[in-house]
Amino acid sequence: MIQVESVSKKFDALQAVDRVSFTARPGEIFGLLGPNGAGKSTIIRMLMNIIAPDSGEIFFDGRKTSEQDKDRIGYLPEERGLYKKDKVNDILLYFASLKNARMDRAQKNIDDWLERFGLTDRKFEKVEKLSKGMSQKIQFIASVAHDPDILFFDEPFAGLDPVSADLLKDSIAALGKEGKTILFSTHIMEHAEKICTGLLLINRGREVISGQLADIKSSYGTNTVAIEFDGNADFIAALPYVKKIMSFPRWIEVELSGRTYTGDLLRTLASKTAGGTISVSRFELMAPSLHNIFISLVGDKKETSHEENLQNSKT
Numbered sequence: 497m498i499q500v501e502s503v504s505k506k507f508d509a510l511q512a513v514d515r516v517s518f519t520a521r522p523g524e525i526f527g528l529l530g531p532n533g534a535g536k537s538t539i540i541r542m543l544m545n546i547i548a549p550d551s552g553e554i555f556f557d558g559r560k561t562s563e564q565d566k567d568r569i570g571y572l573p574e575e576r577g578l579y580k581k582d583k584v585n586d587i588l589l590y591f592a593s594l595k596n597a598r599m600d601r602a603q604k605n606i607d608d609w610l611e612r613f614g615l616t617d618r619k620f621e622k623v624e625k626l627s628k629g630m631s632q633k634i635q636f637i638a639s640v641a642h643d644p645d646i647l648f649f650d651e652p653f654a655g656l657d658p659v660s661a662d663l664l665k666d667s668i669a670a671l672g673k674e675g676k677t678i679l680f681s682t683h684i685m686e687h688a689e690k691i692c693t694g695l696l697l698i699n700r701g702r703e704v705i706s707g708q709l710a711d712i713k714s715s716y717g718t719n720t721v722a723i724e725f726d727g728n729a730d731f732i733a734a735l736p737y738v739k740k741i742m743s744f745p746r747w748i749e750v751e752l753s754g755r756t757y758t759g760d761l762l763r764t765l766a767s768k769t770a771g772g773t774i775s776v777s778r779f780e781l782m783a784p785s786l787h788n789i790f791i792s793l794v795g796d797k798k799e800t801s802h803e804e805n806l807q808n809s810k811t
Contacts, residue, residue, distance in 0.1 A: 501555070535701040725776045
Protein backbone atom coordinates (compact mmCIF):
# COMPACT_ATOMS: atom_id res chain seq x y z
CA MET A 497 0.00 0.00 0.00
CA ILE A 498 1.20 3.50 -0.86
CA GLN A 499 0.34 6.36 1.48
CA VAL A 500 1.21 9.96 0.61
CA GLU A 501 0.61 12.46 3.41
CA SER A 502 0.61 16.21 2.73
CA VAL A 503 3.61 16.12 0.38
CA SER A 504 4.98 19.34 -1.11
CA LYS A 505 7.80 20.15 -3.51
CA LYS A 506 9.11 23.51 -4.71
CA PHE A 507 11.63 24.30 -7.42
CA ASP A 508 12.87 27.88 -7.02
CA ALA A 509 9.74 30.00 -7.49
CA LEU A 510 7.65 27.07 -8.73
CA GLN A 511 5.39 25.27 -6.25
CA ALA A 512 5.26 22.02 -8.22
CA VAL A 513 3.32 20.00 -5.62
CA ASP A 514 1.36 21.56 -2.78
CA ARG A 515 0.25 19.44 0.21
CA VAL A 516 -0.98 16.45 -1.77
CA SER A 517 -2.30 13.33 0.00
CA PHE A 518 -3.67 10.02 -1.29
CA THR A 519 -3.65 6.26 -0.70
CA ALA A 520 -3.24 3.52 -3.33
CA ARG A 521 -3.97 -0.05 -2.21
CA PRO A 522 -2.84 -3.45 -3.52
CA GLY A 523 -4.96 -4.56 -6.44
CA GLU A 524 -6.00 -0.98 -7.12
CA ILE A 525 -5.27 0.90 -10.32
CA PHE A 526 -4.86 4.45 -9.10
CA GLY A 527 -4.97 7.29 -11.59
CA LEU A 528 -2.91 10.44 -11.10
CA LEU A 529 -4.70 12.86 -13.40
CA GLY A 530 -4.30 16.42 -14.50
CA PRO A 531 -3.18 18.66 -17.37
CA ASN A 532 0.41 18.85 -18.53
CA GLY A 533 2.51 20.65 -15.94
CA ALA A 534 0.16 19.82 -13.07
CA GLY A 535 2.82 18.06 -10.98
CA LYS A 536 2.14 14.41 -11.83
CA SER A 537 5.68 13.44 -12.81
CA THR A 538 7.09 15.25 -9.77
CA ILE A 539 4.89 13.14 -7.50
CA ILE A 540 6.06 9.93 -9.17
CA ARG A 541 9.70 10.95 -8.82
CA MET A 542 9.18 11.59 -5.12
CA LEU A 543 7.53 8.18 -4.75
CA MET A 544 10.63 6.65 -6.31
CA ASN A 545 13.08 8.56 -4.12
CA ILE A 546 14.56 10.25 -7.18
CA ILE A 547 13.83 13.58 -5.53
CA ALA A 548 12.90 14.24 -1.90
CA PRO A 549 9.78 16.14 -0.85
CA ASP A 550 10.27 19.43 0.97
CA SER A 551 7.61 18.42 3.47
CA GLY A 552 5.17 15.59 4.10
CA GLU A 553 5.77 11.85 4.22
CA ILE A 554 5.53 8.83 1.92
CA PHE A 555 4.95 5.28 3.18
CA PHE A 556 5.07 1.87 1.53
CA ASP A 557 3.17 -0.73 3.57
CA GLY A 558 3.16 1.49 6.64
CA ARG A 559 6.86 2.40 6.72
CA LYS A 560 8.80 5.27 5.23
CA THR A 561 10.25 4.67 1.79
CA SER A 562 13.94 3.84 1.52
CA GLU A 563 16.60 2.76 -0.96
CA GLN A 564 15.69 -0.87 -0.25
CA ASP A 565 12.32 -0.38 -1.93
CA LYS A 566 13.79 0.16 -5.39
CA ASP A 567 13.72 -3.54 -6.31
CA ARG A 568 9.99 -3.70 -5.55
CA ILE A 569 9.22 -0.92 -8.01
CA GLY A 570 8.62 -1.04 -11.75
CA TYR A 571 8.79 2.32 -13.52
CA LEU A 572 7.76 3.35 -17.01
CA PRO A 573 9.08 6.91 -17.46
CA GLU A 574 7.38 9.53 -19.59
CA GLU A 575 10.71 10.11 -21.34
CA ARG A 576 11.24 6.74 -23.01
CA GLY A 577 14.80 5.49 -23.45
CA LEU A 578 16.29 2.22 -24.70
CA TYR A 579 19.78 1.36 -25.91
CA LYS A 580 19.08 1.23 -29.64
CA LYS A 581 22.15 -0.83 -30.58
CA ASP A 582 21.30 -3.63 -28.13
CA LYS A 583 19.08 -6.60 -28.86
CA VAL A 584 15.61 -6.70 -27.31
CA ASN A 585 16.21 -9.70 -25.04
CA ASP A 586 19.59 -8.40 -23.88
CA ILE A 587 18.24 -4.99 -22.91
CA LEU A 588 15.27 -6.51 -21.06
CA LEU A 589 17.53 -8.84 -19.08
CA TYR A 590 19.80 -5.92 -18.29
CA PHE A 591 16.94 -3.86 -16.85
CA ALA A 592 15.83 -6.87 -14.78
CA SER A 593 19.37 -7.29 -13.46
CA LEU A 594 19.35 -3.70 -12.22
CA LYS A 595 16.50 -4.78 -9.93
CA ASN A 596 18.44 -7.84 -8.69
CA ALA A 597 15.97 -10.23 -10.31
CA ARG A 598 16.72 -13.92 -10.74
CA MET A 599 17.63 -14.24 -14.40
CA ASP A 600 15.70 -17.48 -15.01
CA ARG A 601 12.50 -15.95 -13.66
CA ALA A 602 13.11 -12.70 -15.51
CA GLN A 603 13.61 -14.59 -18.77
CA LYS A 604 10.32 -16.41 -18.32
CA ASN A 605 8.54 -13.12 -17.61
CA ILE A 606 10.14 -11.54 -20.66
CA ASP A 607 9.11 -14.43 -22.90
CA ASP A 608 5.54 -14.29 -21.58
CA TRP A 609 5.26 -10.55 -22.18
CA LEU A 610 6.80 -10.72 -25.65
CA GLU A 611 4.24 -13.37 -26.57
CA ARG A 612 1.40 -11.30 -25.11
CA PHE A 613 2.43 -8.31 -27.20
CA GLY A 614 3.06 -10.35 -30.33
CA LEU A 615 6.78 -9.57 -30.31
CA THR A 616 8.32 -13.02 -29.83
CA ASP A 617 9.84 -12.90 -33.31
CA ARG A 618 11.58 -9.61 -32.39
CA LYS A 619 13.34 -11.08 -29.35
CA PHE A 620 16.82 -11.02 -30.88
CA GLU A 621 16.45 -7.94 -33.08
CA LYS A 622 18.20 -4.69 -32.30
CA VAL A 623 15.98 -2.04 -30.76
CA GLU A 624 16.81 0.40 -33.57
CA LYS A 625 14.95 -1.85 -36.04
CA LEU A 626 11.67 -1.65 -34.13
CA SER A 627 8.83 0.71 -34.87
CA LYS A 628 7.99 3.39 -32.32
CA GLY A 629 4.99 1.43 -31.07
CA MET A 630 7.05 -1.74 -30.68
CA SER A 631 9.75 0.17 -28.80
CA GLN A 632 7.15 1.51 -26.37
CA LYS A 633 5.89 -2.00 -25.70
CA ILE A 634 9.47 -3.13 -25.03
CA GLN A 635 9.88 -0.21 -22.61
CA PHE A 636 6.74 -1.39 -20.80
CA ILE A 637 8.10 -4.94 -20.58
CA ALA A 638 11.33 -3.52 -19.12
CA SER A 639 9.28 -2.04 -16.26
CA VAL A 640 7.63 -5.37 -15.35
CA ALA A 641 10.28 -7.98 -16.24
CA HIS A 642 11.45 -8.31 -12.61
CA ASP A 643 7.84 -8.90 -11.44
CA PRO A 644 7.55 -5.89 -9.11
CA ASP A 645 4.64 -5.50 -6.72
CA ILE A 646 4.53 -1.69 -7.08
CA LEU A 647 4.21 -0.14 -10.54
CA PHE A 648 4.48 3.49 -11.64
CA PHE A 649 3.48 4.27 -15.22
CA ASP A 650 4.07 7.89 -16.30
CA GLU A 651 1.86 8.72 -19.33
CA PRO A 652 1.93 5.07 -20.47
CA PHE A 653 -0.40 5.58 -23.45
CA ALA A 654 1.43 8.54 -25.01
CA GLY A 655 2.08 8.02 -28.70
CA LEU A 656 0.31 4.65 -28.95
CA ASP A 657 -2.24 3.87 -31.63
CA PRO A 658 -5.73 2.93 -30.34
CA VAL A 659 -5.18 -0.84 -30.70
CA SER A 660 -1.86 -0.73 -28.83
CA ALA A 661 -3.33 1.57 -26.17
CA ASP A 662 -6.19 -0.88 -25.56
CA LEU A 663 -3.71 -3.76 -25.32
CA LEU A 664 -1.72 -1.84 -22.74
CA LYS A 665 -4.87 -0.99 -20.76
CA ASP A 666 -5.80 -4.68 -20.68
CA SER A 667 -2.27 -5.54 -19.50
CA ILE A 668 -2.39 -2.97 -16.71
CA ALA A 669 -5.82 -4.23 -15.65
CA ALA A 670 -4.46 -7.81 -15.53
CA LEU A 671 -1.57 -6.70 -13.33
CA GLY A 672 -4.05 -5.08 -10.97
CA LYS A 673 -5.97 -8.34 -10.71
CA GLU A 674 -2.72 -10.01 -9.63
CA GLY A 675 -2.75 -7.78 -6.55
CA LYS A 676 -0.08 -5.32 -7.60
CA THR A 677 -0.29 -1.69 -6.51
CA ILE A 678 -0.45 0.41 -9.66
CA LEU A 679 -0.26 4.16 -10.09
CA PHE A 680 -0.34 5.72 -13.52
CA SER A 681 -0.40 9.32 -14.63
CA THR A 682 -2.23 10.73 -17.62
CA HIS A 683 -3.65 14.02 -18.86
CA ILE A 684 -6.26 12.17 -20.94
CA MET A 685 -9.25 11.59 -18.69
CA GLU A 686 -10.85 8.97 -20.96
CA HIS A 687 -7.94 6.59 -20.36
CA ALA A 688 -8.40 6.82 -16.61
CA GLU A 689 -12.15 6.24 -16.81
CA LYS A 690 -11.60 2.92 -18.57
CA ILE A 691 -9.25 1.28 -16.07
CA CYS A 692 -8.74 3.16 -12.80
CA THR A 693 -10.63 2.45 -9.60
CA GLY A 694 -9.25 5.29 -7.47
CA LEU A 695 -7.87 8.63 -8.57
CA LEU A 696 -6.35 11.94 -7.61
CA LEU A 697 -7.12 14.87 -9.91
CA ILE A 698 -4.62 17.70 -9.57
CA ASN A 699 -4.16 21.13 -11.13
CA ARG A 700 -1.23 23.50 -10.58
CA GLY A 701 0.18 21.06 -8.04
CA ARG A 702 -2.91 21.05 -5.84
CA GLU A 703 -5.61 18.47 -5.26
CA VAL A 704 -8.86 19.15 -7.09
CA ILE A 705 -10.65 15.95 -6.07
CA SER A 706 -9.70 12.43 -4.97
CA GLY A 707 -11.38 9.15 -4.09
CA GLN A 708 -12.95 6.15 -5.78
CA LEU A 709 -14.00 6.76 -9.38
CA ALA A 710 -17.55 5.46 -8.87
CA ASP A 711 -18.07 7.62 -5.77
CA ILE A 712 -16.77 10.75 -7.50
CA LYS A 713 -19.02 10.32 -10.52
CA SER A 714 -22.10 9.57 -8.43
CA SER A 715 -21.49 12.54 -6.12
CA TYR A 716 -21.46 14.94 -9.06
CA GLY A 717 -24.61 13.51 -10.55
CA THR A 718 -25.42 14.59 -14.06
CA ASN A 719 -27.15 17.38 -15.90
CA THR A 720 -27.08 15.57 -19.25
CA VAL A 721 -29.86 13.33 -20.56
CA ALA A 722 -29.98 10.98 -23.54
CA ILE A 723 -33.39 10.82 -25.25
CA GLU A 724 -34.27 8.29 -27.96
CA PHE A 725 -37.51 9.08 -29.74
CA ASP A 726 -39.75 9.14 -32.80
CA GLY A 727 -41.49 12.33 -33.83
CA ASN A 728 -40.67 16.03 -33.58
CA ALA A 729 -38.42 17.07 -30.67
CA ASP A 730 -37.76 20.65 -31.79
CA PHE A 731 -39.66 22.00 -28.78
CA ILE A 732 -36.91 20.81 -26.42
CA ALA A 733 -34.46 23.46 -27.64
CA ALA A 734 -36.90 26.19 -26.61
CA LEU A 735 -37.19 25.04 -22.99
CA PRO A 736 -35.63 27.68 -20.69
CA TYR A 737 -33.52 25.18 -18.70
CA VAL A 738 -31.92 23.55 -21.78
CA LYS A 739 -28.33 24.73 -22.35
CA LYS A 740 -27.24 22.64 -25.32
CA ILE A 741 -28.43 19.84 -27.58
CA MET A 742 -26.33 17.41 -29.57
CA SER A 743 -28.22 15.52 -32.26
CA PHE A 744 -27.60 11.96 -33.44
CA PRO A 745 -29.68 9.65 -35.65
CA ARG A 746 -32.87 8.86 -33.68
CA TRP A 747 -31.61 10.32 -30.39
CA ILE A 748 -30.35 13.53 -28.81
CA GLU A 749 -28.11 14.45 -25.91
CA VAL A 750 -29.55 17.29 -23.85
CA GLU A 751 -27.46 19.36 -21.43
CA LEU A 752 -29.57 21.04 -18.75
CA SER A 753 -28.81 24.12 -16.64
CA GLY A 754 -28.82 21.87 -13.56
CA ARG A 755 -29.62 18.30 -12.61
CA THR A 756 -32.75 19.47 -10.74
CA TYR A 757 -34.36 20.10 -14.12
CA THR A 758 -34.44 16.45 -15.17
CA GLY A 759 -37.86 16.05 -13.56
CA ASP A 760 -39.19 19.10 -15.42
CA LEU A 761 -37.93 17.71 -18.71
CA LEU A 762 -39.42 14.29 -18.01
CA ARG A 763 -42.83 15.80 -17.23
CA THR A 764 -42.72 17.88 -20.41
CA LEU A 765 -41.88 14.80 -22.48
CA ALA A 766 -44.73 12.87 -20.85
CA SER A 767 -47.13 15.66 -21.77
CA LYS A 768 -45.89 15.79 -25.36
CA THR A 769 -46.08 12.00 -25.62
CA ALA A 770 -49.69 12.06 -24.45
CA GLY A 771 -50.45 14.71 -27.07
CA GLY A 772 -48.92 12.62 -29.84
CA THR A 773 -46.06 15.03 -30.61
CA ILE A 774 -43.31 12.59 -29.73
CA SER A 775 -42.83 8.95 -28.71
CA VAL A 776 -39.93 8.45 -26.27
CA SER A 777 -38.30 5.01 -26.09
CA ARG A 778 -35.34 5.96 -23.87
CA PHE A 779 -34.72 8.64 -21.24
CA GLU A 780 -31.34 8.09 -19.60
CA LEU A 781 -29.29 10.18 -17.22
CA MET A 782 -25.72 10.19 -18.48
CA ALA A 783 -22.94 9.86 -15.92
CA PRO A 784 -20.62 12.88 -15.98
CA SER A 785 -17.21 12.31 -17.51
CA LEU A 786 -14.05 13.06 -15.58
CA HIS A 787 -13.30 15.72 -18.15
CA ASN A 788 -16.60 17.48 -17.46
CA ILE A 789 -16.09 17.18 -13.70
CA PHE A 790 -12.63 18.71 -14.03
CA ILE A 791 -13.94 21.57 -16.16
CA SER A 792 -16.77 22.22 -13.69
CA LEU A 793 -14.24 22.50 -10.86
CA VAL A 794 -11.41 24.49 -12.44
CA GLY A 795 -13.05 26.17 -15.43
CA ASP A 796 -12.60 25.84 -19.17
CA LYS A 797 -10.08 28.62 -19.62
CA LYS A 798 -6.55 27.89 -20.80
CA GLU A 799 -4.36 27.25 -17.78
CA THR A 800 -0.83 28.63 -17.58
CA SER A 801 1.49 25.71 -16.87
CA HIS A 802 3.88 25.49 -13.95
CA GLU A 803 6.74 25.79 -16.41
CA GLU A 804 5.35 29.04 -17.87
CA ASN A 805 4.82 30.45 -14.38
CA LEU A 806 8.42 29.69 -13.50
CA GLN A 807 9.68 31.35 -16.68
CA ASN A 808 7.50 34.40 -16.04
CA SER A 809 8.86 34.73 -12.52
CA LYS A 810 12.36 35.11 -13.95
CA THR A 811 11.47 37.95 -16.32
